Amino acid sequence: xxxxxxxxxxxxxxxxMEWRQKARTYLDKLAIPRGSLGxxxxxxxxxxxxxxxxxxxxxxxxxxxxxxxxxxxxxGVSAFxxxxxxxxxxxxxxxGAAINVLAEVAGARVYVVDxxxxxxxxxxxxxxxxxxxxxxxxxxxxxxxPAMSREQAVQALExxxxxxxxxxxxxxxxxxxxxxxxxNTTPSSAILAAFSGLxxxxxTGRGTGxxxxxxxxxxxxxxxxxxxxxxxxxxxxxxxxxxxGFEIGGIAGVILGAAYHKIPVVVDGFISSAGALLxxxxxxxxxxxxxxxxxxxxxxxxxMLRELGLQPLLNLNLRLGEGTGGALAMNIVESAAQVIRKxxxxxxxxVTPDAPRGE
Numbered sequence: 001x002x003x004x005x006x007x008x009x010x011x012x013x014x015x016x017m018e019w020r021q022k023a024r025t026y027l028d029k030l031a032i033p034r035g036s037l038g039x040x041x042x043x044x045x046x047x048x049x050x051x052x053x054x055x056x057x058x059x060x061x062x063x064x065x066x067x068x069x070x071x072x073x074x075x076g077v078s079a080f081x082x083x084x085x086x087x088x089x090x091x092x093x094x095x096g097a098a099i100n101v102l103a104e105v106a107g108a109r110v111y112v113v114d115x116x117x118x119x120x121x122x123x124x125x126x127x128x129x130x131x132x133x134x135x136x137x138x139x140x141x142x143x144x145x146p147a148m149s150r151e152q153a154v155q156a157l158e159x160x161x162x163x164x165x166x167x168x169x170x171x172x173x174x175x176x177x178x179x180x181x182x183x184n185t186t187p188s189s190a191i192l193a194a195f196s197g198l199x200x201x202x203x204t205g206r207g208t209g210x211x212x213x214x215x216x217x218x219x220x221x222x223x224x225x226x227x228x229x230x231x232x233x234x235x236x237x238x239x240x241x242x243x244x245g246f247e248i249g250g251i252a253g254v255i256l257g258a259a260y261h262k263i264p265v266v267v268d269g270f271i272s273s274a275g276a277l278l279x280x281x282x283x284x285x286x287x288x289x290x291x292x293x294x295x296x297x298x299x300x301x302x303x304m305l306r307e308l309g310l311q312p313l314l315n316l317n318l319r320l321g322e323g324t325g326g327a328l329a330m331n332i333v334e335s336a337a338q339v340i341r342k343x344x345x346x347x348x349x350x351v352t353p354d355a356p357r358g359e
Contacts, residue, residue, distance in 0.1 A: 002154045002158060004158045004161060005154055005157050005158050005161070005256075005282075008161050008256050008257065008260045008283075009256065009282050009283045011260050012256065012259045012260050012283040012285050012286050013285055014285040014288050015046070015049045015050055015285075015288040015289070016049055016052060017049075019048060019049040019052050020045055020046075020048075020049040022048070022054070023044065023045040023048035023049055023054060023340065024045050026048075026054055026340070026345075027041050027044060027045060027339075027340060029345040029346060029347070029353075030339070030343045030344070030345055030346075031343065031344050031345060031346045031348075031349040031351045031353075032343075037339060039311070039313070040332070040335060040336050040339060041336075041339070043291070043313075043332070043333065043336035044056075044336040044337065044339050044340040045340075046264070046288075046291070047264060047333070047336060047337050047340070048340055050262055050263070050264050050288070050289055051262065051264075052262070054340060054341075055340070055341045056337050056340065056341070057173050057337060057341070058173050058174035058264065058330075058333055058334055058337045059107075059173060059334075060171050060172050060173045060174070061103075061106060061107060061108035061109070061172065061173070061174045061175075061176070061330055061334075062108055062109050062110075062111055062167050062172045062174075062175055062176070063099060063103050063108050063109070063110045063111070063175075063176045063177075063178050063323040063326055063327055063330075064111050064113060064163055064164075064167070064175060064176070064177055064178060064251075064254050064323070065092060065099060065110060065111065065112050065113065065178035065179065065180055065322055065323050066113050066115050066160070066177070066178065066179055066180070066181075066246075066247035066248075066250040066251050066254075067085060067088075067089050067112060067113065067114055067115060067116075067117050067179070067180040067181060067247055068085075068114075068115040068116035068117060068135075068138065068139070068180075068181045068184070068245050068246035068247035068248075068250070069082050069085050069116060069117055069118035069119075069137070069138035069139070069181055069182065069183070070082075070138060070139050070142075070147075070181060070182070070183035070184055070186065070187060070245055071138055071139050071140045071141035071142065071147065072139070072141050072142050072143055072147070072183055072186050072187065072221060072225070073182055073183035074141050075141065075143050075217070075221045076214065076217055077183055077186045077207075077210075077214070077217065077218040077221055078182050078183045078186075078207060078208060078210065079207070079208045079209050079210050079214070080182050080208055081182065082118055082138070082182050082183070083119075084182050085117050085118070085119070085180060085181055085182050086117050086118075086119035086121065088180050089112060089114070089117060089121065089124070089130065089180060090124075092110065092112045092130075092180070092322075093112065093124055093129045093130060097322060098320055098322055098324050099178060099322035099323050099324050099327060102324050102327035102328055103323070103327045105327070105331070106327045106328070106330040106331055106334075107330075107334075108174075108176065108327060108330055110178075110323070111131060111163070111167065112129075112130040112131070112180075113130065113131045113132075113133055113159075113163055113247075113250060114130055114131070114132045114133065114134050115133055115134065115135060115156060115159065115246040115247040115249070115250040116134055116135050116136055116137065116138055116139065116156075116181075116245070116246030116247065117134070117137070117138070117181075118137045118138035119137070121134075131163065133156075133159035133160075133162065133163065133250065134246075135148070135152050135155050135156050135159070135246045135249075136148070136152060136246065138246075139187075139244075139245055139246060142187065142190065142225040142229065142242065142243050143221050143224050143225050143228070144228070145228065145229070146229055146241055146242045147187065147241065147242060147243055147244055147245065148240075148241050148244070148246070149241060150237060150238070150241045152241070152246070153237050153238075153240040153241035153244065153249055154237060155249075156240070156244075156246045156247075156248075156249025156250050156252075156253065157237070157240070157249050157250075157252055157253040157256070157278075157282075158253060159249075159250050159253055160249065160250040160251060160252060160253015160254040160255075160256070160257060160275075161253040161254070161256055161257040161260075162253075162257075163250070163253070163254055163257070164253065164254045164255075164256075164257025164258050164261070164263075165257050165261065168257070168258070168261050168263055172263070173263065174263070174264055174265075174266065174330060174333060174334075175254060175258050175263060175264070175265045175266070176265070176266035176267075176268060176293070176323050176326030176327060176329070176330060177251045177254055177255065177265065177266070177267055177268050177272040177275060177276075177323060177326060178268050178272065178321065178322045178323020178324070178326060179247050179248070179251060179268070179271040179272060179321045179322065179323070180247070180321065180322060181245060181247050181271075182208075183207075184245050184247065184248065184271050184321075185204075185205065185207035185208075185270060185271065185298060186204075186207075186218060186221065186222060187243055187244050187245045187248060187274070188245075188248065188270050188271045188273075188274035188300075189203045189204040189205070189218075189222055189300055190222045190225055190226060190231075190243035190244075191239055191240070191243060191244055191248065191274045191277060191278065192274065192277065192300050192303060192304055192307070193222065193226060194226060194231040194233050194239045194242075194243060195233050195239065195277055195281065195307060196303060196307055197233070198303060199223075200219045200222040200223045200226070201219045202300070202303070203299070203300035203303055204218055204219050204222055204299065204300060205270075205297070205298040205299030205300055205301075206298075206299070207298070207319075222243075225242075225243050226243065229242035229243055230242070231243050233281075236278050236281035236282045237282075239278070239281075240252070240278055244274075244278070245271075247271070248271060248274050248275045248278070249275070249278070250275075251271070251272050251274075251275025251276070252275040252276070252278035252279045252282070253279075254275075255267070255275060255276055255279040255286055255289070255290065256279050256282065256283060256286055258289055259279070259283065259285065259286035259288070259289040259290075262289070263289070264289055264290075264291055264333070265289055265290055265291070266290075266291045266293050266326040266329050266330060266333060267290050267291065267292055267293060267308075267310070267326070268293050268294075268321065268322075268323050268324070268325045268326040269293070269294065269296035269298065269301060269318060269319070269320075269321055269325050270296045270298035270300065270301045270304065270319075270321070271321055272293075272321075272323075272326070273292075273296075273301060273304040273305065273308065274304065276290055276304075276308055277304060277307055277308065280307075280308060287308060287309060287310070290308065290310060291310075291313065291329065291333060292305055292308065292310035292311060292312040292313065293312065293313060293314060293325040293326045293328065293329035294312045294313060294314035294315060294316060294318055294325035294328070294329060295312040295314075295315045296318055296319055296325070297317050297318065297319035298319055313329045313332050313333075314328060314329055314332075316328070
């Protein structure tokens with residue numbers, strides 16, 4: 001394990017239980033019936049404990065959309081050709097994609113990162129439109145061998161850490177993960193199967209909307225990739241190298257970087273959750289800093305959420321990626337922060353607190 005990755009992984013500590021209790025005690029004094037804001041109060045407690053303050057701020061928000069291509073697309077696992085990945089990157093830059101619209105509503109900036117797009121994007125990099133941490137021009141075909149070398153897997157993880165650290169230095173208080181990469185539900189399903197031991201057919205969905213025949217082929221391809229590469233579930237870097245993607249490694253790195261710097265991170269859908277699984281396997285305490293945005297329509301996502309032990313904030317039948325669910329959930333996270341920051345207690349409001357009633 002490279003020095004930066006090792007330092008970050010070893011430096012991630014669980015969220016303070018003392019601050020959790022302090023936040024819970026304070027929230028119980030708010031001028032509402034105890035627990036009446038439900039999960040919003042649990043989220044407020046988590047934010048307060050992560051930031052170790054009863055006035056957590058998440059005003060400065062950023063969505064990190066990691067982009068990369070996948071050699072396994074050659075096996076016919078996607079409804080779209082790989083050239084769509086750079087075309088969508090251009091759409092992000094132009095501000096015309098779903099993530100641009102939803103991030104604007106949330107008051108978040110979108111940062112597009114080239115982790116491994118199979119196209120030359122140097123013009124966009126030179127113009128300052130995207131960040132480049134390109135590991136390679138797409139992964140190799142995991143149905144024929146490892147998707148990447150172990151060194152490339154570490155490079156992808158450390159790139160994500162670097163991106164998180166860059167944005168946190170610039171004042172970002174809440175991060176959300178996003179993805180763009182034709183074919184990337186295939187490695188995401190393979191990562192889930194490798195870690196969970198579940199059969200490929202139980203963790204594989206239709207991605208961008210493939211037919212029954214293509215879905216059967218996709219399951220076969222994932223089974224073949226797992227059989228050929230034999231990823232070691234006890235070695236998350238090996239799993240990423242054997243059946244992962246550059247953008248998935250980058251997402252895992254962003255989550256690790258956020259956890260190391262004690263910044264909450266909203267995990268988007270299926271692909272982002274594959275990155276979150278890698279992060280959790282590398283540093284189990286990193287899950288304390290994660291907020292699950294939503295439950296995706298992608299079939300295996302519920303298994304991923306179960307593996308992570310996270311409850312999603314939303315269930316809107318989303319299956320787009322890009323960070324769209326993360327952007328939508330940011331509004332709820334902001335609401336939770338404002339509840340603990342701004343609401344008055346019973347005492348401050350001059351309201352008689354709720355108490356057990358006699359006969």
